[in-house]
Amino acid sequence: xxxxxxxxxxxxxxxxxxxxxxxxxxxxxxxxxxxxxxxxxxxxxxxxxxxxxxxxxxxxxxxxxxxxxxxxxxxxxxxxxxxxxxxxxxxxxxxxxxxxxxxxxxxxxxxxxxxxxxxxxxxxxxxxxxxxxxxxxxxxxxxxxxxxxxxxxxxxxxxxxxxxxxxxxxxxxxxxxxxxxxxxxxxxxxxxxxxxxxxxxxxxxxxxxxxxxxxxxxxxxxxxxxxxxxxxxxxxxxxxxxxxxxxxxxxxxxxxxxxxxxxxxxxxxxxxxxxxxxxxxxxxxxxxxxxxxxxxxxxxxxxxxxxxxxxxxxxxxxxxxxxxxxxxxxxxxxxxxxxxxxxxxxxxxxxxxxxxxxxxxxxx
Amino acid sequence: xxxxxxxxxxxxxxxxxxxxxxxxxxxxxxxxxxxxxxxxxxxxxxxxxxxxxxxxxxxxxxxxxxxxxxxxxxxxxxxxxxxxxxxxxxxxxxxxxxxxxxxxxxxxxxxxxxxxxxxxxxxxxxxxxxxxxxxxxxxxxxxxxxxxxxxxxxxxxxxxxxxxxxxxxxxxxxxxxxxxxxxxxxxxxxxxxxxxxxxxxxxxxxxxxxxxxxxxxxxxxxxxxxxxxxxxxxxxxxxxxxxxxxxxxxxxxxxxxxxxxxxxxxxxxxxxxxxxxxxxxxxxxxxxxxxxxxxxxxxxxxxxxxxxxxxxxxxxxxxxxxxxxxxxxxxxxxxxxxxxxxxxxxx
Numbered sequence: 001x002x003x004x005x006x007x008x009x010x011x012x013x014x015x016x017x018x019x020x021x022x023x024x025x026x027x028x029x030x031x032x033x034x035x036x037x038x039x040x041x042x043x044x045x046x047x048x049x050x051x052x053x054x055x056x057x058x059x060x061x062x063x064x065x066x067x068x069x070x071x072x073x074x075x076x077x078x079x080x081x082x083x084x085x086x087x088x089x090x091x092x093x094x095x096x097x098x099x100x101x102x103x104x105x106x107x108x109x110x111x112x113x114x115x116x117x118x119x120x121x122x123x124x125x126x127x128x129x130x131x132x133x134x135x136x137x138x139x140x141x142x143x144x145x146x147x148x149x150x151x152x153x154x155x156x157x158x159x160x161x162x163x164x165x166x167x168x169x170x171x172x173x174x175x176x177x178x179x180x181x182x183x184x185x186x187x188x189x190x191x192x193x194x195x196x197x198x199x200x201x202x203x204x205x206x207x208x209x210x211x212x213x214x215x216x217x218x219x220x221x222x223x224x225x226x227x228x229x230x231x232x233x234x235x236x237x238x239x240x241x242x243x244x245x246x247x248x249x250x251x252x253x254x255x256x257x258x259x260x261x262x263x264x265x266x267x268x269x270x271x272x273x274x275x276x277x278x279x280x281x282x283x284x285x286x287x288x289x290x291x292x293x294x295x296x297x298x299x300x301x302x303x304x305x306x307x308x309x310x311x312x313x314x315x316x317x318x319x320x321x322x323x324x325x326x327x328x329x330x331x332x333x334x335x336x337x338x339x340x341x342x343x344x345x346x347x348x349x350x351x352x353x354x355x356x357x358x359x360x361x362x363x364x
Numbered sequence: 365x366x367x368x369x370x371x372x373x374x375x376x377x378x379x380x381x382x383x384x385x386x387x388x389x390x391x392x393x394x395x396x397x398x399x400x401x402x403x404x405x406x407x408x409x410x411x412x413x414x415x416x417x418x419x420x421x422x423x424x425x426x427x428x429x430x431x432x433x434x435x436x437x438x439x440x441x442x443x444x445x446x447x448x449x450x451x452x453x454x455x456x457x458x459x460x461x462x463x464x465x466x467x468x469x470x471x472x473x474x475x476x477x478x479x480x481x482x483x484x485x486x487x488x489x490x491x492x493x494x495x496x497x498x499x500x501x502x503x504x505x506x507x508x509x510x511x512x513x514x515x516x517x518x519x520x521x522x523x524x525x526x527x528x529x530x531x532x533x534x535x536x537x538x539x540x541x542x543x544x545x546x547x548x549x550x551x552x553x554x555x556x557x558x559x560x561x562x563x564x565x566x567x568x569x570x571x572x573x574x575x576x577x578x579x580x581x582x583x584x585x586x587x588x589x590x591x592x593x594x595x596x597x598x599x600x601x602x603x604x605x606x607x608x609x610x611x612x613x614x615x616x617x618x619x620x621x622x623x624x625x626x627x628x629x630x631x632x633x634x635x636x637x638x639x640x641x642x643x644x645x646x647x648x649x650x651x652x653x654x655x656x657x658x659x660x661x662x663x664x665x666x667x668x669x670x671x672x673x674x675x676x677x678x679x680x681x682x683x684x685x686x687x688x689x690x691x692x693x694x695x696x697x698x699x700x701x702x703x704x705x706x707x708x709x710x711x
Contacts, residue, residue, distance in 0.1 A: 138655070139563065139621070141526060142528070149548065152539065154567065155601075156565055177507070178509050180509075183508065192506070193505060194503075194553055203562035205560075209496075210511075239510065262495075290514070
């Protein structure tokens with residue numbers, strides 16, 4: 001086997017800076033396949049559904065597990081903002097984490113192989129994506145210019161080549177693609193077999209559908225925007241949790257000058273959910289979406305919104321004002337968005353920066 | 365991919381900057397042979413062109429340009445000679461590939477028909493209003509993903525298809541100097557729409573476009589003082605690409621980027637790049653002014669064609685940029701002359 005060139009930089013593990021958040025109602029057998037890649041990391045398991053059920057976590061994984069009783073205990077009345085009987089509950093994991101980065105993955109997602117047959121270390125690719133800049137202000141036709149073997153193309157302005165900080169890394173899926181219910185019904189056999197070897201930044205001002213199946217983000221940069229909404233039990237809608245978080249996150253990233261990348265890494269999505277069940281969940285969303293998109297496309301945040309929390313509260317006001325008339329659900333959602341930020345700030349009090357004087361220069 | 369290719373709807377424009385087109389045309393023969401070729405000779409090239417037999421083609425030279433220009437001051441030398449080809453074509457679609465590019469092979473080793481891919485890009489809708497994370501939803505085996513609004517799934521007409529390059533990528537001079545040995549070996553199997561309001565650098569090396577609608581927008585407007593023959597000594601395609609993009613955005617049409625790849629063979633000599641750096645540095649500086657300018661371009665509702673929009677851009681360039689550098693005043697003049705010419709000779 002050829003010796004690895006020392007000039008190829010190694011991606012840091014970040015094992016003490018990254019938490020893996022997994023929502024589950026079934027079991028965590030899928031973790032066995034991920035063991036070589038996930039074992040160094042701390043897992044935050046958010047158990048949805050019946051809290052009296054015991055979810056067995058495979059041996060050897062450092063983890064904390066929260067069920068509905070824990071969520072109620074920790075958040076008290078604010079627990080109402082966390083969805084029940086929907087994987088949207090995963091955002092509770094983001095809130096309780098103490099790490100800088102989050103990787104979230106669904107329990108029916110497995111390790112994929114690249115076209116050479118090599119197993120893909122999805123977490124490593126997400127880390128690469130998050131640690132290198134994004135380029136939201138100008139599209140690079142050779143995609144991510146910071147990747148090995150690529151660069152900015154002729155005509156790309158030099159003043160924009162430093163890029164912006166990357167807040168989110170959105171990965172994709174081979175096998176079962178993330179289609180909505182109508183598309184699933186029309187194309188039940190379609191499988192995604194196309195490996196597109198690219199990472200790219202979604203341009204500023206452009207919205208996209210963010211899928212929560214294989215997603216990583218910088219919690220310190222954008223965490224409070226990653227609220228996955230009110231879905232599931234007692235709610236009129238489902239399967240729009242990650243979409244909602246994605247639209248809010250994109251508007252806020254655009255406002256704060258942060259970047260969102262999409263593309264690699266791929267995971268292997270094994271389970272196709274029931275399209276009839278999905279259709280019921282998505283039904284209202286399909287119509288509401290038509291109003292939500294223009295809302296987000298035209299959302300403007302004021303200059304005073306200098307933190308993610310401020311941006312999010314401002315957005316919640318606009319949701320209440322402009323979307324409340326579509327359905328009372330949006331008024332409830334606006335309330336929940338505020339509750340989420342309150343809960344986030346309770347669990348993540350701002351660090352007080354200690355006054356540390358510069359020490360003497362260390363001799364080299 | 366078996367869309368019916370309307371052979372009589374496509375012209376392939378070849379800018380001949382060097383006399384020997386034998387290798388280029390032989391390598392492309394199987395993909396070019398169904399189409400009419402417009403071969404435009406760089407007016408500064410003195411030697412006769414060598415063209416292998418069997419191609420339906422027409423060669424245009426300096427005398428043709430002079431005749432059509434009839435005194436108008438548009439400079440068609442160097443890489444800009446291809447714009448003459450765009451002007452005098454009568455077809456709906458134009459495909460243009462630099463003469464130092466050969467067909468590429470995809471990841472399975474199959475030779476890529478770049479012409480067919482450009483036509484496919486132009487004949488399937490673009491989706492500029494919302495980003496699809498599975499890229500082109502109209503491709504076999506792909507679709508719109510969950511969360512993509514249904515009202516946007518019809519897409520809009522694609523007017524411009526920007527292809528890419530394996531081997532020697534289209535880098536500028538400074539990048540060539542820093543990375544003289546870098547080769548692009550990554551075949552990214554995707555076509556995607558460049559979203560509304562996102563700007564991008566158009567590389568004229570490998571493109572296809574809808575001449576009927578967009579033609580006037582591809583304009584040889586911005587020339588560097590010391591513009592040369594090497595790609596990294598030019599900026600005409602970058603300027604015309606930015607015009608094309610803002611115009612497509614205004615007209616509610618799309619621009620795609622990605623496949624097809626061509627294999628680009630010119631060696632990048634670091635010494636050559638060093639010389640170019642002196643010439644291209646001007647271009648690099650200009651981009652810093654050009655980008656904010658295009659970001660601020662707004663068209664009135666009365667601008668409903670590409671030609672209308674080009675006139676607006678030239679007016680705005682004269683107002684906002686001319687004071688910064690004489691090349692912009694020149695660009696504005698050229699753009700106006702271009703639209704006039706287009707009305708006479710182009711439509």
